[in-house]
Ligand code: ATP
């Protein structure tokens with residue numbers, strides 16, 4: 001592709017409504033354009049990224065034995081009435097009427113339609129298992145569309161639906177999908193975690209979300225660094241040994257002076273023998289705390305009383321502390337806080353540690369945490385958007401029943417994630433509601449066992465950017481980049497050699513099937529480089545007269561600080 005033929009439209013500033021970095025950068029790089037709340041045009045540059053996502057998802061779905069179809073975006077309400085979802089779904093479901101007054105919905109997902117297909121098409125056990133998928137536009141009238149493509153109202157989802165003859169086979173189909181999802185997210189080159197999610201009324205463990213780890217993620221996830229336990233917050237809360245909400249009503253931190261709290265304040269307020277029973281406690285106030293009071297500041301405290309057998313304690317973003325760091329022993333904490341040895345150790349905390357809160361922090365989510373004693377849990381705990389990961393570490397027994405860590409003394413780490421995929425075993429919920437049966441080996445009708453599997457196709461590039469960017473712009477993993485290589489000829493209009501070398505390299509890479517862009521716009525080098533760094537193309541070749549005289553070109557990897565000189569004769573093989 002030549003830049004003169006393509007459409008490139010970059011911005012110096014992001015629009016004011018762009019809060020998170022991915023939204024800002026996608027707007028600035030000219031990848032998306034807003035049409036309305038949660039509704040975006042995919043501009044040519046953005047569409048290329050989305051198509052890369054689609055291609056990998058399609059390849060892996062096909063490899064896993066799923067078959068692609070395409071279901072209507074606008075669906076008759078009648079089917080949705082059969083499952084009851086036309087009435088029960090709430091305002092996220094966009095309901096429309098045609099000229100005859102017939103009700104329709106715009107698909108937010110497609111269980112009804114796919115089940116309707118299956119009940120008509122699948123007669124015998126011999127036709128099972130089947131997995132149908134589509135990559136299609138969805139509409140959800142989200143309460144709070146935001147962050148650009150991250151939480152749109154119109155978005156593209158890959159949705160797959162498996163049909164099986166029995167539970168065992170359905171669970172096998174689920175595992176095939178879960179495995180395919182790992183391959184997919186591995187190929188994107190993203191750091192992610194598969195976490196247990198709430199499986200609703202069906203029960204069991206067969207619901208997992210795939211969460212791309214990012215500080216700006218809307219979901220909180222809990223994992224154990226020493227075991228394979230990982231769950232989203234709802235799931236972890238559901239397993240908590242005490243009713244945290246009830247326990248919370250008594251717990252709130254009052255700050256004597258606005259923006260200031262001491263450990264002693266907390267101890268007094270909680271009215272508990274804190275120093276004798278509490279090993280660790282992390283809490284924070286929110287804009288509105290559990291008592292409904294508005295406090296505009298956020299406080300992070302780590303209260304300690306225990307012994308050196310605590311294997312790890314992390315103080316996260318305690319305002320007033322210069323750095324966030326991990327402490328291996330209580331003695332180290334003493335030292336860091338400037339206390340005499342033993343203050344925070346076995347003798348207890350004698351001198352309150354004063355924590356000064358000096359700024360407002362945007363709040364993302366609520367979470368329950370507390371002491372490792374029943375009934376001392378605290379709700380209304382929140383994270384600031386700028387907290388490092390993992391945000392905090394709490395004693396594992398605070399949160400999870402049944403000690404998922406191997407030694408029972410592990411810690412739980414909490415970090416934030418972006419849900420990019422979800423696999424879900426459905427059982428016969430939809431097949432029963434819609435009477436989708438097949439004949440088994442004995443000629444008896446049976447309800448089909450189902451599963452559903454979603455991937456946020458348009459959310460994924462946003463999640464990738466949250467994880468891969470710097471102050472100059474996006475840094476695409478190769479698999480997602482709109483162009484893999486960009487050639488930047490420098491002053492080509494004045495140098496026939498530069499032009500010839502650029503054209504030749506372009507032709508060679510094109511022939512080899514590389515997604516290559518030739519920037520023939522005649523821009524100044526600085527402007528050209530800034531554009532491609534913003535857009536995030538992972539490999540750039542600068543071809544200029546000076547280096548060319550020595551037979552070289554400049555090869556710049558987006559992820560690296562400096563360019564390297566590469567002989568013109570070798571550059572194609574370096575890139576291929
Ligand atoms: P969320 O918790 O973020 O609202 P969800 O659990 O409602 O997502 P699912 O019904 O599981 O979403 O849909 C499958 C996938 O579709 C999600 O994992 C997510 O990646 C994507 N998705 C859901 N809602 C949106 C949205 N509003 N914008 C973009 N992608 C979305």
Ligand code: MG
Nearest residue numbers: 092140142151
């Ligand atoms: Mg949702």
Ligand code: MG
Nearest residue numbers: 209219419422
């Ligand atoms: Mg969700």
Ligand code: MG
Nearest residue numbers: 209419421422
């Ligand atoms: Mg989900």
